[in-house]
Amino acid sequence: MSELRYNPLLGEWLATATHRQDRTFLPPKDFCPLCPTKPGMHPTEVPEPDYDLVAFENRFPSLKNDPPEPAIQSNGIYEVEPGRGICEVVLYSSNHNTTLAQEPVERIYKLIKVWRNRFEELSSHDFIKYVFIFENKGEAVGVTLHHPHGQIYAYPFVPPVVKKEMRRSRKYHKKNGRCLLCDILQNETEYKERIVAENQSFVAYIPFFARYPYETHISAKRHLGAITDLDESEQQDLAEIMKQLLAAFDRLFDVSFPYMMVMHQRPSDGKPHEYYHFHIEFYPPMRTATKLKYLAGSEAGAGMFINDTLPEQKAPELRALVQPVTWAA
């Protein structure tokens, strides 16, 4: 059962998805549901003996294209809606024992092509207002399957974090006639100390306002709103800077670095939202080689993050670990 319930205190929707309690949880490698189905072996969710990249509807979706009616009715104070939306899984590789950070840049380039394909198709549904591309990596952020994969949630509304960013961006643009994120990027590139990596199209940086010690943003230098706006060289540059950042993450503590990766782009509601700027945010929970950052009372209950570190001191650590990327001939 999945339904959307509205929180009148915060003015936000949340989804209940009770069937997800029964989803596959950290299965042994031989029973990974995201591996290809090898002849004579246990059948997986992917009924073919090999694949390059695959996207499919989540077997345990939080939102569905054809959801059942809610079990309870809205009343004067509580609003409830069917949990309508689309949840996809994107498999990065048929190799169970890899991660995006370990893959060559060419695979990340392919993944960018897949993200563009899914953004375009999911955005074409009338009831979809926002396409949210993300990855949860590592048990530290709650993954239930280790096979390298990301997810896409296509929401019937603009989710609250993006809505808040858009409101701030729109207000700034109205007051100053400029894009807020373009100005943030200009400030960061002039200051330099918080830059982790840079190429002709993108900058990776730990922003002035980072909430996690190694929270890193990748922003497009050109003002654009969505991944489908990237030209060919920008797609390749994005693949390259992602490879550099993810590999630097892994080198930091010599572990497969856990993170949440979220892509912020314009809504899919048919409006231009020209004041908003495409970027990707990474939230790694590790604050040292042995300690993780928790969302505790102040963060979860008050919305005020406490960062135990300074971005100006953490960015040089990552920057020192960034290495050149080699493309296959």
Place this chain on the structure above:
Amino acid sequence: MPKDKQLKTDPINIHERRVAMPDGRYMVFFTFTDGSGRDLSNGLHGGSGEEPSALHGEAPEEQHV
């Protein structure tokens, strides 16, 4: 933005094959070709990278405030 933007490699083309699953879900398989139509799927362009054994540890699972 620099005017002399350079491509790092030849552009690739994406191809999709949509499959209907028995339970009604869809699955989209992606393949890739270069400009001459050469298949760039697994093993030809962008296969698996470093072995995971290159990394020596696991991230901590227990969180500390």
